[in-house]
Amino acid sequence: MDIPYTVTARPDTGLYNAKVGIWLFLASEVMLFGGLFSSYIFLRVGADYHWPVHELDVRLGFVNTLVLIFSSVTVLLAWANLKLRNIGKFKLYMLLTVLCAMTFMVIKSFEYRAKFSHYAVKLTDGTFLTGHLPHGYEIKFGEATQLSFTVQSETAAIDADPDGYVLPFIQGDTPKFKTESGNEIILDKSTFKDLRSASLEAAKAAGKNSGSFKLVAASPLTFQAKPSQILGYTATTMTFRDGTVAQGKLLDDKMTLEVDGVDTRSVPDAEKSIAWGTQYLGDGWKKAFITNRDHAKKEFEEKYPTRDPQKSATHQKEAFYLKIKSSTPPSGEEHGDGHKAEAKAEGHGDDHSAHGHHPEVVLDKKDIAFYSNYTPKLNTYYAIYFTLTGLHGLHVVAGALVLTYFLLFDGKMLRNDPERLANRVEVGGLFWHFVDLVWIFLFPLLYLL
Amino acid sequence: MSAAATSHDHSHGADHAHDHHDEPGFLGKYVFSCDHKVIGIQYALSGLLFLLLGFFLMLLMRWSIAFPGQPVPGLQFVESLPGLGWLFHETLGRWAPGGVVNGELYNMLGAMHGTIMVFLGIVPLGFAGFVNFVMPLQIGTIDMAFPKLNMWSFWLFFVSGVLMLYSFFVGTGPVQTGWTMYSPLASTTTLAVSNVWAHGHTWWLTAMVFNISASLLGSVNVITTVINLRAKGMTWMRMPFFCWAMFVTSFLLLLAFPPLEVAALLQLVDRVFGASFFLPTGLMEGGQHLDISGGGSPLLYQHLFWFLAHPEVYVLILPAFAILAEVIPANTRRPLWGYKSMVYASLTLGFLSFLVWAHHMYLTGMGTMMSTYFQITTVLISVPSVILLTGLMISLWGGSIRFTPQMLFASAFLPMFGIGGLTGLPLAFTFIDLALHDTYYVIGHFHYVVAPGTIFALFAGVYHWYPKITGRIMSDFLGKLHFWPSLLGMNLIFAPMFIQGMGGFHRRWYDGGKYFEQTSSASNWVTELTSGVFGIFGMDVPNNLLGLNVLMSVGAFILALGQVPFILNVFLSIKGGKKVQSDNPWNCTTLEWATPTPPPHGNFTFEPVVTRGPYEYSVPGCSQDYLPQWESEPGKAATAPASTPAPVAHH
Amino acid sequence: MADSTEEIHKAIKRIKLIGWVLAVFTVITVGLSYVELPTHTMNIVVGMIVAAFKAALVALIFMHLNHESPLIYKILAFTTAFALALFVLFVFSASDPLVFDSFYESNK
């Protein structure tokens, strides 16, 4: 008893089952990526910031495109050779295809890695500073002696939980605490549980829905946490995300940034950007910016006298997005200096060796509106970039796994029923081409345009 | 390709490695089975269980609406039970101190009720369950085209159910933001929870991703099977309408679900990686700017969601038509009226259903052109709906109707769906929708189509095919005991919703409008009657729109009682039902009744050859009142080689 | 699709040729993206036309859609129609062609 038409085609439809299946699956994939691409359009049309153009590493994207095209050819050659029963060549081409998939993913992961360590800081006036955080960015809060906990009866979504929300940020040795009743304890899951239930019992007796208690540290504590890991802070308190409050003193909330770019496209008057303030980049860089901008303007006017420079996205980028390649501003008034520097080191500081060549600024918290590394959080462009390429990457991995399976584990079928294996390879190949086809659109949309 | 010129050439299969799967163990036979019938039953049973769960959630909501702030009777008792009490406490009880449903819990119940009913209840039972069990039998094949994928489909669905249920246990409890899960609200609730896996939203989204993948696999399988595995002589236009409707449904699932998958994925990225796909610039909460980049669009979410969710409502209703197109002819002994127009109507319906979605979004500030476009397509799509309903209705004409339980449910479906469909029409116009959007009127509209509509049809299907599965017929008495309270309960719940909705009652009030008591004082004869009747029983129900809340909740309670006979019937009839006298107890014409009872692995004991259309009932001049598709003359199986080769697909 | 040995040899040649064509057009896409056309939108349109051409080659030759069963054409035709709806209607509902800029601009 066998399902009919697994190998041969049904006469009236002219198709074998897997062929129908894969095309249906691809149809749904079209809708999946269709939804993603239409989200891309929707987000881009509605974007209220300057949509990045040529911001990713075009060379890597280009190489990856060629790799995928090559693999599309090899998977077809594998299929053709299997049809011809050239088993050796079939295996060779299959292997090449899988190797291409691996290459693609390796290159992709390098691209991702570089993005993760690169940051953009939005200042309150709309200026973006890009660069690296040599020491990370953490809030330091010290001389803290007292912790106040608020515990809820069970109906609250978030409850005091020092284990997950407070303890991880304490610097130094495991601290000792004194409870209100004078016992000395080490704060962990079990001791906290006791305190919690005692407090809730007291609350219940008093007819309240939530209880609270305080702990006093045996010696002053220092906390260090990323701003996203806590709820907020003032000069004298730090509030954790579970609502626990520490009393003490704010030690440091300044951000040290190695600046490799200043993007003033969203600032009404770029020359007045906070970034040029004396405590930050200062007049030297401002001059460099103005030189670069005027040079770009002149060039644009010479090349395209009839066009409106306001409307040229590339011109706006060249004129108002200053790339910084050295630790001090270029001296003198040479024209086009900024330009030359840019040409020297494409890829604006994605490589770590460039660290020494950037000015360091220490940003006040009050000037920072938002900051993020180059992850989906940064803006909707990077959000859709990571989602699209991530999902595409998943498809590459899935396709490679399937092809590897055909190569390694279908030996029996290769011997007994090569025609059926050829069908499988054909169907796997169709999927593989689809993955290539998606990339053909992804590459220009994300890297080039 | 040349080898395939002679169809049904099975000889090449002899040496296939997987030929030895005939003797699976217990696990392979009942749990990880690849047999379409087992998978169908698995789907159907899980669907039924989820429907029951969704129903319980709804009962709690209805209590809160009718008697806000009062403890739910019995909750404290359930909490005190060993084991079950713990389970209940961890899931719902912890949110209901003193047994009172508060706003938070109400929102969780609402969101999970909708999600469970739509994605884990009706679709798995109505589509996956029935299509898996019935369709391969009806087209005369031995199994689905990809049995292994079929198994995967079920287990992916199972995982999605488990994940969805698990969200009841996590820190924040399950989602509170409606089955529609609109951003930004859904993405920003309890944002402070730094462990995203302690958040019900994350689990909901993950569960949806699994659910969607499961239905993709299922629909690929169904379509391929229908296209490629039809028996000899089973041409497209000889296919029972059941298969046609399911075929169209599969296309809706296949092509409409991916955008929802996109929506879920993007929302997941928002939640887990802090992106702003659906979060606009400058979004604030509690007077503070959120730590997000902004630049996204809530509207984008609604588009992606409704691009699925409108076709989804046809995924809910088409299986109902599919089932009724079998049940009604079998019980009226008349051919299905207008088979061809019904087929074309369902194809048109399927096509149009992709082009109307933004009628759920009239209030988002669309421009004139787009809202005109969506109004026109929405009105257009009611035409094929009406054709389908009319076809079924006229099929009753002149029949000698047997009022079996399945026929009772089928005949109740017709007016109930009619009410649901007709109340949808006014909503299609922006100027009316302006007033009615997000009110109980909308709730009434779609529940009339889905509850006494689709769910009744599903009951009909269960009664109809139960004998094929078990070899026994479900009790007629219990069936009627099931039907009448259900019909009464459904109407008591949903009819007053239209009145309340037009009175301006919002669909998500956990106190049923008590807060707006001052403005809910409208009364009419219905409220008067309600107040009067409850007065007889000594209950003080106000003579205004709020009084209807009590009426509806009583209706829900009646409906709940009405399901007891059904549950008993399903279990008791396995052993105690009347044994079927033949493999074709209802004297039907379609191929599933040609198989032994229950159908063995591989289904048919002979190779079915189809010689006629699916609904040859009461053919003049024939010795019996039905002519099965597989018989060349009454009592004689056709063996002739396939008459005409099947023409190419018509969709 | 090709089944005889001869046809397969022909197919292999074709596949290699198309592979080269695709590579060349990739270079062209990259090059074009650095050309400053009057508006950036035009860059996008041109880029998409080239991409669509490449995609068509992959679909027609590599996925041999140039001669496939009518059934598959039908499935894909519907899919394409719905995908287009996805693109066009989304965007139109955000900026309605009839009321175009005026309404939304004044809200900004």
Ligand code: HEM
């Ligand atoms: C017969 C023609 C139908 C028309 C013209 C129609 C029209 C509409 C409209 C305009 C709305 C949006 C109301 C609003 O939110 O303001 C709506 C909501 C809804 N309809 Fe229908 N409908 C029809 C049939 C159906 C069918 C057959 C089903 C289901 C099987 C259905 C299920 C729903 C659901 C679930 C909603 C509400 C979704 C929500 O907001 O949660 N409708 N209908």
Ligand SMILES: [Cu+2]
């Ligand atoms: Cu709709």
